[in-house]
Amino acid sequence: MEITILLVFILGYLAITMEHSLKIDKLIPALLMMAICWTIIALGIGDAQSWFDPHHSKLMDISSWSLEQKNHLLEGTLLHHFGKTAEILIFLMGAMAIVEMIDHFEGFSAIKKLIKARKKITLLWIISFLAFFLSSIIDNLTATIVLITILRKIIFDSTDRMWFSGFIIIAANAGGAWTPIGDVTTTMLWMAEKVTTMELIKYLVIPSLLNILIPLLIAFFLPVFKGEITTPEDNEKVINKHASLMLILGLLLVVAVPVFKTITHLPPYLGMMLSLSIFAVISEIISNRTISFTSPDATDNVHTSKGPTMNALAKIEMPSVLFFLGILMTVAAMESMGMIFNFGQQVSQVMDSNVFVTLLGVSSAVIDNVPLVAASIGMFSEYSVNHEIWHFLAYAAGTGGSILIIGSAAGVVAMGMEKISFFWYLKNVSLLALLGYIGGVVAFLIMH
Numbered sequence: 001m002e003i004t005i006l007l008v009f010i011l012g013y014l015a016i017t018m019e020h021s022l023k024i025d026k027l028i029p030a031l032l033m034m035a036i037c038w039t040i041i042a043l044g045i046g047d048a049q050s051w052f053d054p055h056h057s058k059l060m061d062i063s064s065w066s067l068e069q070k071n072h073l074l075e076g077t078l079l080h081h082f083g084k085t086a087e088i089l090i091f092l093m094g095a096m097a098i099v100e101m102i103d104h105f106e107g108f109s110a111i112k113k114l115i116k117a118r119k120k121i122t123l124l125w126i127i128s129f130l131a132f133f134l135s136s137i138i139d140n141l142t143a144t145i146v147l148i149t150i151l152r153k154i155i156f157d158s159t160d161r162m163w164f165s166g167f168i169i170i171a172a173n174a175g176g177a178w179t180p181i182g183d184v185t186t187t188m189l190w191m192a193e194k195v196t197t198m199e200l201i202k203y204l205v206i207p208s209l210l211n212i213l214i215p216l217l218i219a220f221f222l223p224v225f226k227g228e229i230t231t232p233e234d235n236e237k238v239i240n241k242h243a244s245l246m247l248i249l250g251l252l253l254v255v256a257v258p259v260f261k262t263i264t265h266l267p268p269y270l271g272m273m274l275s276l277s278i279f280a281v282i283s284e285i286i287s288n289r290t291i292s293f294t295s296p297d298a299t300d301n302v303h304t305s306k307g308p309t310m311n312a313l314a315k316i317e318m319p320s321v322l323f324f325l326g327i328l329m330t331v332a333a334m335e336s337m338g339m340i341f342n343f344g345q346q347v348s349q350v351m352d353s354n355v356f357v358t359l360l361g362v363s364s365a366v367i368d369n370v371p372l373v374a375a376s377i378g379m380f381s382e383y384s385v386n387h388e389i390w391h392f393l394a395y396a397a398g399t400g401g402s403i404l405i406i407g408s409a410a411g412v413v414a415m416g417m418e419k420i421s422f423f424w425y426l427k428n429v430s431l432l433a434l435l436g437y438i439g440g441v442v443a444f445l446i447m448h
Contacts, residue, residue: 001044002337005037027319030326037333045070052338054080059338081332087269088191089321094272098250099142100312101283106240107247108146120225128171132212135175136182137251143172144410148417155229163224165414166429170402172410174211177398178204185373185397192377194390197258203391207440211399214439215432242286253279283308331374340378353389358441361396365407369397388448402433
């Protein structure tokens with residue numbers, strides 16, 4: 001049964017990595033392999049000899065259990081994993097909705113007003129640090145989209161924009177690694193109670209900062225960043241007068257989620273729902289007042305047209321949400337059979353954990369980091385909360401994807417927006433990203 005499940009996972013994952021060649025969205029094989037893996041377990045549960053207990057993180061011998069007991073165990077474990085997965089997905093959907101509402105009020109356009117630099121190297125540093133800090137609050141994918149959109153209004157040379165976009169990818173991935181809300185994988189570790197907010201920031205902010213600082217220092221010697229950008233004066237103003245207010249308020253409410261968890265000890269998704277509700281109330285009040293003031297006779301439209309909340313919910317990327325569901329539940333199936341736990345035990349006997357995590361980070365440039373982290377949570381389940389292995393895993397999985405343009409969501413979206421080829425990125429940016437990654441690894445190991 002284990003071999004069959006592993007084969008399904010390998011075939012499904014190959015289909016995910018080849019989505020562009022197969023012309024099939026990656027969520028389809030992800031959902032398919034999830035359903036098949038749990039079906040195989042359900043049909044073969046009577047012959048199962050061992051089972052991984054997620055509550056106590058240990059492998060149980062169930063060879064003497066009756067079929068009824070095994071089925072009851074299967075139902076309980078499936079419900080447990082679905083609950084934990086749903087917590088992550090609801091959290092992400094709440095964050096996506098807040099970001100979409102900020103965009104509804106053109107909040108991100110307010111950032112452009114802060115950028116006045118004309119020297120290429122100065123602009124590169126400003127854009128990179130904006131990506132680094134913005135992605136630590138909103139996810140690195142959204143930060144990349146926002147900054148490349150802004151970049152298009154500042155730089156009109158496509159080659160220059162490709163170089164800037166490469167640094168945005170590195171900076172966004174680095175920024176997402178050192179906070180619990182900046183990257184899906186870091187959020188997974190935080191919600192699995194493997195890391196706490198302050199300890200994560202304490203140990204990862206310096207390695208993550210080095211991850212982008214090293215490429216930025218090298219950029220001083222690159223000819224492409226010499227001179228100034230040539231662009232006509234842009235007198236564009238933010239159309240919505242509430243843009244700056246909604247940007248600041250939205251970001252503050254997202255940042256408040258870890259504080260909510262620390263104070264109440266409730267799951268983070270409840271804090272995110274609270275922030276979303278508060279932001280939605282304010283958004284609806286502002287929208288209704290704006291319509292009322294500008295069009296007094298159009299009172300019916302206030303009730304019939306979609307407000308910012310409904311618009312934001314309609315724009316949530318459900319394919320991404322369903323993809324995460326498929327991946328996380330497939331890994332949960334492998335974990336339940338004890339496959340991940342046994343693999344982790346074998347790895348720990350032949351390889352130092354720091355070497356393994358470093359290589360795992362490099363492999364995340366090819367393999368999606370969500371299943372890597374999901375598998376690693378089960379693999380290193382015996383380690384306590386805030387053990388250095390969890391912080392190292394958050395850094396490696398979050399930043400290693402920058403080495404190749406296909407290794408992260410930020411890279412893939414930049415690839416589509418700026419038509420950056422795989423080989424152009426490999427030739428010009430990959431080495432910079434690798435040097436930044438290694439610099440962060442060295443800094444982390446020295447700190448510990």
